[in-house]
Amino acid sequence: MDRRMFLKVSGGLILLSACRGKFSLNDKLEISKFPIKIDSNRSLGHLVRSAIQLPVSETLKIETLIVGAGISGLSAACSLRSTDYLVCELDPTLGGTSGATKISGSLYSQGAHYDLAYPNNYGKDGLNLLEQLDIITFNGKKNLWEFQDKKHLISSDNEEKCYDNGKFRSSVLENNELKRNFIDLLKEYDNQFPLPSTLINNKLHHLDHITFFDYLNKYLPIDSHFIEAVDYQMLDDFGGTAQQISALAGIHYYKCRPYYNNTEIELFSPQQGNYYFIQKMMSQIPSDNIKRNHLVFGIKRIGKKWHADILDTRSMIRKEYITNSVIYAGQKHALKYIHPESHAQFSDVTYAPWVVVNIELNDKELKNSKWQNDFLSPDGTFLGFVDSKIQNKKNNRVLTAYYCFPNIHHYIIQDFESSAETLVYETISNMSLYYEEDISKHVKQAHIKLLGHAMPIPHPGYLTKDRTLFKDNLAFAGVDTGRLPLMFDALDSGIQAAKSISS
Template sequence: MDRRQFLYLSGGLITIVACKKWNGKIVPKLNFPIRIDSNSATGHLVKSAIQLPITSTVLTETLIVGGGISGLAAACSLPSNDFIVCELNSSLGGTSSAISINNTRYSQGAHYEHTYLHNYGKEGLELLKKLDIIQFNSHTNLWDFIDQQHLIAPDQEEACYVHGEMKASILPNSDLRKNFFSLLQDLKGEFLLPSTLISSKFHDLDHITFYDYLNKYLPIDSTFINAIDYQMLDDYGGTSKQISALAGIHYYTCRPYYTNKNIALFSPTEGNYYFIKKMADRLPSDNIQCDHLVFGMKKETNKWHIDVLDTKNMLRKKIIANTVIYGGQKHALQYIHPSSHLQFKDVSYTPWVIINVVLTDAITLPGSKWQNDFISPDMTFLGFTDSKIQNQDHERVLTAYYCFPDMHHYSVQNIETSYDIIVLETIQKMSTYYKKDISNAVKEVYVKLLGHAMPIPKLGYLTKSRNLLTDGLAFAGADTGRLPLLFDAIDSGIQAAKMVSNT
């Protein structure tokens, strides 16, 4: 069951908050509501679930665990509709989720895509085409998005605040930058999506850090590495000293951010939940069951017996399936199917916090862009997006992103009870960015806690041999040894569906 609270800072709570100190000062009164969204308490329900009687037994061909990108891509790729999707949360999306504010959805996770190159994986492109998301442009040799109203104008894409100054780009415009892209020039077109298409001749790059690779060929300095680290944290959840060179090079060569002007940026207000909705709309609604926690799986007499808790009604169910596609987070396998967890023990997840700050229409924010990058001594804060650039007709929602080190999962959970500090710090950072106090214009704030948001592509992660199909149990998701990117997640679901269909 999601631990969702709508916390109004009023009455006695204001007294408690106002007694706290923040930056050496008394915390000001907060006159807006804050909603905390976290499912950290869900795991504790398993002990209760085991004690409950089984109230129903359901038969299906395939059970899909997880209603994120990979799980729904798998559902869309199965040959029949004889399947059930069990999603832990009360809504679909996973790390591509969205929050509804005044009947408009705003991103609470992954929030953009780029035009797809012609040499991307055919199966992923075909699924996106079938979903009426993309179409091929023979003039540019690219796959364009059909809903072009969600494209961000190039002059509105990005503004960069770097240690107190506005810069033209995160990467410093210098000879070192030129040499950096010159170093990667020969690798363009070699690092494809899905990442499984990368030739084995480059696999040695998975065993050296991106930092060591750069340091080997370039006279790098701290300013340049700080900029690289910012971009690696933004997409991969780790710094250049944590991720492999294979992952780092992929970032700059697979999606040509700086070299191909035809690459358009696609970002609806709901972010990558757009893809979730497109897939869900193609599936029978009765096949999708939210608020359903899968807490045990075992194979008996050639069938999979799955224990499921309906967390909304606190009812225990049993699902019997011929095959299973597990698209949930792999760290949970230690409790659900321990023998399968062993091959995923190397996966490290980074925790994320997403904060949606809703502003009144009265405030003006000159110079705001869609993506407002923010490099400061606080490396956990990765800037924020502005929904007014995406859609002028909707409310202005500034969505901030925090990426915490992978060992700080419990610190993120503690935000459930100490949310006021990070909310105030976020508003202060935004005010610093605009050189304008926005605190009086805040209407409400939504905080999303993702304790295991994305797998970090550390050394050896992308090239480790894994058995993704065992006895009718297939694994999907970016955390199966793939990059934490939408196209990789989609392809993992497609491949999992193919595997179980052939068993």
């Protein structure tokens, strides 16, 4: 039965009947009140209706408009030849799903939080941009592009620990014969799964037409325990289970880097997570070229120009930008309102909603804490948490928890705006189970980020579908253009969009 059935919150007292592992919460977790900050841009969508009624207050002309300041929008900005462009971002902060939040004066990740060193067969355009941003440098001996800022590397002994329904082990996939057979099975794909995913050879495209589950079931004597662990990993990176994603995506997860070839791959995870990449790109973009709190709510082609409707959500002023080209790096589900003609080619894209919960603790030692603390339990939505002390010893400890919900729950996650306490207390109780001690009395504050359309799920057919990503000087960027939800794919999609505009 779903563990949530037992959970009740009443005035700061949480009752949890489930008892797993050595530590029992013994039905009582007393939690004193602390501040909870919720970040959600749900209400902004509703502003569109009122924006349409407003008169246009100013009309501006620019060469290129970029919609969205996530990794892909900013990498497009860094790659444009002309500086006559403007990036409009609806949020007050930049980064999208690679964003960060300020807690006690320091930035902590509120989304994507790591990347791994890049093999030499990765896309040259992405590698060039990362080199130009002084993020990576080539190590000829290892034939790998490595990170320059070594202080953000996570050592392998601090990397991971996995709580599996009351027991601990060193990684999510249990070390047993089935895992060895699994690794052997995938050997034929060594060096064949580069990033960006657009570089995957056509001869592997048949793997996009079956589910990862069906592929595994065909070749291995899988059991429910193995699938639970694989599902956990697939949800963690792709927002869908092995039954939902394609074999192409699933195999890519295990083969895009030589994880199982005894090769040391640097794991890079600054405290601010992948917002680090956002900061690096921002340092190359003139600040006047970025407009925050600017919602693009319509684009239309008139003659040879694009006319974009924009709402400054702070002043509620409606503006019109007339441009030669547009790079659309926002989520594609919103195209049905913004540019309906383009929506059809993305109508197959389904998104997993995510919720990120940052829990700041007062000074507190935690035994055996790792960078990534995985958590397998009957509630498959909780995907463990990251401990910032492993990233940076000096600042306060923040434990950042991740929840991935089935894609039917886009609107339900907005309910967390009214039930934030339950979510935070449940998170703390899971963390207490993990540490085998009650950490609730050490909590200083919590931040919640609700991400409705967060991660495109690479279901069968998604990665190989033909899409027109450039037409009439309108280019599409972002991981939801038929790519994997990974930093390098986002980065490359922005570069390719900028190239198509510039050529």
